[in-house]
Amino acid sequence: MTYTIDALTKSLNVFHLAGSACNNCDIEILDALTPKYDLERFGITLVGSIRHADVLLLSGIFNRKATVRLKELLVQAPKPYLVIAIGGCPATGLMFRDSYNFEAPPSIPIDAFIPGCPPKPEAIISGVVTVIGALREGAIVPGCLQEPEANPQPAPEAVT
Amino acid sequence: MSKRTIVPIGPYHALQEEPEFFKLHVEGETVVHLDIELGYNHRGIEKLSESKDFEETVFLVERICGICSTSHPIACVQAVEDAGDICVPERALFIRSTVGELERIHSHLLWLGLAGHFLGFNTLWMWAWRFREDVLNILELVTGNRNHYGMMKPGGVRRDINDTDIPVIIKLLEGLKDPIAMFRDAVIEDPLVHARTRGIGVLTREKAIAYGALGPTARASGYDIDVRRDHPHAAYGMVDWDVITCGNGDVFDKAVVRILELFESIRIIEQCLNQLKTVTGPVDSDPRFVATGEGIGHYEAPRGEVFHYVRSDGSNRPVRHKVRAPSYMNVPTNRETVLGETIADATIILAAVDPCYCCTERMAVAVDSPGGRRLWGAQDLIRMSCEKTYELMDESGLRGPEPPPCAAAGQTRDSGR
Amino acid sequence: MKTRGSNSADTINRIRGALGEHLLNFEKKSGRRVYIDIAPETVLEASSLMFEETGARLQIATGIDTPAGIEVMYHWALDSEDCLVTIRATVAHEDPSLDSIATLCPAAEWIEREMWELLGIEFRDHPDLRHLLLDDNWPQGNYPLRKFPSGQEVIP
Numbered sequence: 001m002t003y004t005i006d007a008l009t010k011s012l013n014v015f016h017l018a019g020s021a022c023n024n025c026d027i028e029i030l031d032a033l034t035p036k037y038d039l040e041r042f043g044i045t046l047v048g049s050i051r052h053a054d055v056l057l058l059s060g061i062f063n064r065k066a067t068v069r070l071k072e073l074l075v076q077a078p079k080p081y082l083v084i085a086i087g088g089c090p091a092t093g094l095m096f097r098d099s100y101n102f103e104a105p106p107s108i109p110i111d112a113f114i115p116g117c118p119p120k121p122e123a124i125i126s127g128v129v130t131v132i133g134a135l136r137e138g139a140i141v142p143g144c145l146q147e148p149e150a151n152p153q154p155a156p157e158a159v160t
Numbered sequence: 161m162s163k164r165t166i167v168p169i170g171p172y173h174a175l176q177e178e179p180e181f182f183k184l185h186v187e188g189e190t191v192v193h194l195d196i197e198l199g200y201n202h203r204g205i206e207k208l209s210e211s212k213d214f215e216e217t218v219f220l221v222e223r224i225c226g227i228c229s230t231s232h233p234i235a236c237v238q239a240v241e242d243a244g245d246i247c248v249p250e251r252a253l254f255i256r257s258t259v260g261e262l263e264r265i266h267s268h269l270l271w272l273g274l275a276g277h278f279l280g281f282n283t284l285w286m287w288a289w290r291f292r293e294d295v296l297n298i299l300e301l302v303t304g305n306r307n308h309y310g311m312m313k314p315g316g317v318r319r320d321i322n323d324t325d326i327p328v329i330i331k332l333l334e335g336l337k338d339p340i341a342m343f344r345d346a347v348i349e350d351p352l353v354h355a356r357t358r359g360i361g362v363l364t365r366e367k368a369i370a371y372g373a374l375g376p377t378a379r380a381s382g383y384d385i386d387v388r389r390d391h392p393h394a395a396y397g398m399v400d401w402d403v404i405t406c407g408n409g410d411v412f413d414k415a416v417v418r419i420l421e422l423f424e425s426i427r428i429i430e431q432c433l434n435q436l437k438t439v440t441g442p443v444d445s446d447p448r449f450v451a452t453g454e455g456i457g458h459y460e461a462p463r464g465e466v467f468h469y470v471r472s473d474g475s476n477r478p479v480r481h482k483v484r485a486p487s488y489m490n491v492p493t494n495r496e497t498v499l500g501e502t503i504a505d506a507t508i509i510l511a512a513v514d515p516c517y518c519c520t521e522r523m524a525v526a527v528d529s530p531g532g533r534r535l536w537g538a539q540d541l542i543r544m545s546c547e548k549t550y551e552l553m554d555e556s557g558l559r560g561p562e563p564p565p566c567a568a569a570g571q572t573r574d575s576g577r
Numbered sequence: 578m579k580t581r582g583s584n585s586a587d588t589i590n591r592i593r594g595a596l597g598e599h600l601l602n603f604e605k606k607s608g609r610r611v612y613i614d615i616a617p618e619t620v621l622e623a624s625s626l627m628f629e630e631t632g633a634r635l636q637i638a639t640g641i642d643t644p645a646g647i648e649v650m651y652h653w654a655l656d657s658e659d660c661l662v663t664i665r666a667t668v669a670h671e672d673p674s675l676d677s678i679a680t681l682c683p684a685a686e687w688i689e690r691e692m693w694e695l696l697g698i699e700f701r702d703h704p705d706l707r708h709l710l711l712d713d714n715w716p717q718g719n720y721p722l723r724k725f726p727s728g729q730e731v732i733p
Binding site: 198199202204206207242369370371372385390391392454456458465467469471479480482484488489492 | 609610612634635636637639641650652654656657659661663682683684686687688708709710711712721722
């Protein structure tokens with residue numbers, strides 16, 4: 001385990017970005033922080049800016065207006081960071097994928113999907129624990145650190 | 161004349177459920193104009209609904225909002241039943257009201273907690289959300305899920321409430337009464353809450369009528385409308401309850417209306433459950449087709465009237481499905497209530513209409529000042545709001561011997577929120 | 578809970594009388610649902626009658642694209658009488674325009690903006706007609722809720 005991963009997986013600071021969500025996943029995320037589940041005892045806290053965050057939680061689909069903002073946010077995120085998609089919407093778009101305002105999401109390095117509509121707080125906790133465990137064992141590498149795949153298309157020849 | 165600056169709140173919503181973009185035009189500390197931009201949450205559900213059959217439509221409208229996730233289905237199935245002249249068994253009506261009122265309790269507790277958070281009253285936040293879990297437990301018992309209950313269908317409900325569950329639910333409800341009474345005392349009799357919310361963000365009755373305000377927002381202004389009483393549906397005509405109204409229209413009254421409604425909701429649920437012991441029969445009339453026609457369904461959601469219009473051409477899909485959520489009418493009233501108030505108060509005023517601001521806030525506040533450009537985050541706005549509370553505590557001598565410094569309050573529970 | 582009961586017959590008759598010859602068609606579906614058809618030019622007068630004189634509450638307005646034109650419906654609630662009155666006007670596809678009622682009734686401001694962008698109905702004298710839900714650079718002439726586009730290309 002590298003020093004970076006060790007530091008990343010301790011006391012996660014979470015930034016939560018609801019796209020065009022129905023807010024249910026968002027409530028369950030907050031629920032996981034309030035007294036019954038109380039994730040804050042493990043140092044997991046919400047932060048107000050992506051610049052302070054270790055983890056980006058996505059929920060909901062991203063419509064045309066929201067996608068623009070998502071791209072801006074990903075540029076600002078300090079590496080290394082994890083992206084965890086909460087609920088079915090960021091994974092597949094569910095029933096909203098046929099909508100006229102739906103835009104196929106940009107290629108985001110998503111590290112984990114926590115499915116459910118909405119996932120229970122227990123599922124969210126379990127998902128986060130699994131990701132941390134896999135990172136520490138070296139089973140996965142944060143998506144943002146992976147080398148982008150080699151461009152299969154040949155570079156255009158220079159025009160002389 | 162002071163310089164006018166624009167304070168953007170959002171677009172990744174500040175205090176709102178839907179990502180919304182508020183542009184506060186301020187002169188000095190005073191808000192002089194509010195511009196609201198929507199669209200970050202537009203999913204085209206009305207158009208999607210035309211490609212789903214009537215049972216799938218209920219499933220779809222449930223996903224409009226995670227907090228009103230049974231209000232939209234109730235309104236939708238009522239519209240379909242109105243269009244197709246479908247009858248509903250009496251037992252199903254009681255179950256609909258039971259689930260609807262349980263949802264109202266959890267929604268109002270959610271609002272109460274977050275309103276406390278914005279005032280720097282984080283104890284209220286944590287307590288309200290802790291007892292909200294008890295409501296979610298009841299909902300899980302009744303419907304099988306904590307949110308998105310999947311209970312409604314045209315012609316009835318999908319799941320019956322077991323007779324053996326009824327005493328358990330009544331016992332759990334009984335356990336909620338003391339905490340709710342505690343919240344009532346904690347809010348209504350707290351001098352600090354008075355100082356922060358009395359006379360703040362007043363919506364007059366005339367403005368409430370002009371903007372078509374709904375639900376607790378309207379009732380706090382003395383505009384006595386409640387769809388449950390005015391246009392009876394589900395089981396509301398068959399049980400005994402009262403409509404809560406107040407007269408001042410400020411943030412305090414909006415909170416009072418919501419807290420007192422919690423008691424009415426418990427009354428309604430208890431009566432419905434008692435009726436379920438005697439009213440037997442099927443819970444679903446199992447309609448086979450929806451006749452040609454058009455129908456309107458509305459239901460009093462926690463935030464106000466939800467309105468659904470469905471037109472059917474005799475096929476299994478709606479030709480047109482119009483959805484109007486209560487926040488659509490309530491949010492524009494912010495343009496009136498926030499005028500003349502300070503930025504520190506804007507936080508709670510924008511939140512007071514309860515536009516389901518359950519998501520965490522993401523906002524950047526940029527103020528163009530002669531000295532340069534400064535960025536404020538959500539934390540700063542909440543810190544400003546907290547600071548105002550502590551100043552008031554000092555002035556009124558309410559501050560305890562060792563007051564929590566505001567910066568600490570901003571970093572323990574709500575760091576960055 | 579004592580409900581107020583539906584005794585809307587008097588009010589409905591008064592509305593019918595006041596609309597006079599503007600009223601094209603009257604349909605009473607039940608004691609709680611009434612549908613009234615009017616000509617599109619008289620929307621402002623009818624809205625003034627409903628909002629200011631009758632004291633009805635604007636629930637919402639909405640439009641449906643039909644082969645005959647775009648039906649615009651204003652749903653008014655008579656809360657004290659348990660009755661919903663729907664006033665309908667059909668505008669032609671060639672010139673889809675109506676008088677704005679937003680200055681009369683601020684509640685209508687957002688929904689008119691929404692109908693303008695989703696159905697392409699022009700609202701005359703609207704105080705602030707711009708995009709509400711869709712992106713500002715949404716392609717012109719692409720109205721998601723139109724079903725029978727006349728002359729415009731069908732955009733998937």
